[in-house]
Amino acid sequence: MLCVVALQAQARDIHECIVVPQATIVTDMPAGLDEFEQRLWVANTGQRVRKGTDTLLLLRLFSESPGVIDSQQYIKITGSLKRYAPSSKGTPEVVDARLTSGGAGFAHKGDYWLSDSADVELHQPHRGDSQIEVKVTAVGWNSYRKEDRSFYLQFTCQLKEIPVEKLSAWQGGNDNLWGSFGPAR
Incomplete structure (x- = not known):
């Protein structure tokens, strides 16, 4: 007996703009990680956060194409916000931003781009609105491919405080390392 099941696949594009108060970026790799876990940690450099004294901006972009194997792509940018207040009329400045990007299924092999100097510009088109326009410019290095790549991103998203x-783990929490490369379904 032959049974054919047709599922309609939907492409997913996720853009998250998260403000995290009382936080800091984790920079020290934990001891005791095996080689596989170390590669995952490095692929997520500058994107994990813990309690601290800064206000951070986490930008998380994820996309995948229906029916295409290994099409899941991630871009994560994390930086410190200066002059941020939830009801402020001014647009905050993003400093010390870092970017990581790659195929979600290949981070463990070392195939990803890292930049420790991403330029992030924020613009609030309507005062008092949590909608924000984001522009990101960076050049990332991929040590697996031995090449660099320019990133220019422009999108609009809703700021949410978490x-x-x-x-x-996807957003930057200290859950499992593998969960860092895509949102839970």
Whole structure:
């Protein structure tokens, strides 16, 4: 008996703009990671956060194409926000931003781009609105491919504030390393 099942696949594009108060970027690799875990940690450099004293901006972009194997792509940018206040009329400045990008299924092989100097510009088109326009410019290095890549991103998203303890691994919480490369389904 032959059974054919047709599923309609949907492309997913996710853009998350998260403000995390009372946080800091984790920079020290934990001890005791095996080689596989070390590669995952490095692929996520500058994107994990914990309790601290800064206000951070986490930009998380994820896309995948229906029916295409290994099409999941991620871009993560994390930086510190200066002059941020939820009801402020001014647009905050993003400093010390880092970017990581690659194929979600290949991070463990070392195939990803890293930049420790991403330029992030924020613009609030309507005062008091949580909609924000984001522009990111960076050049990332891929040590696996031995090549660099320019990134220019421009998108609009809704700012949402999430405390450190509520962040998923994808968003920058301290959950499992593999969960860092895509949102939970």
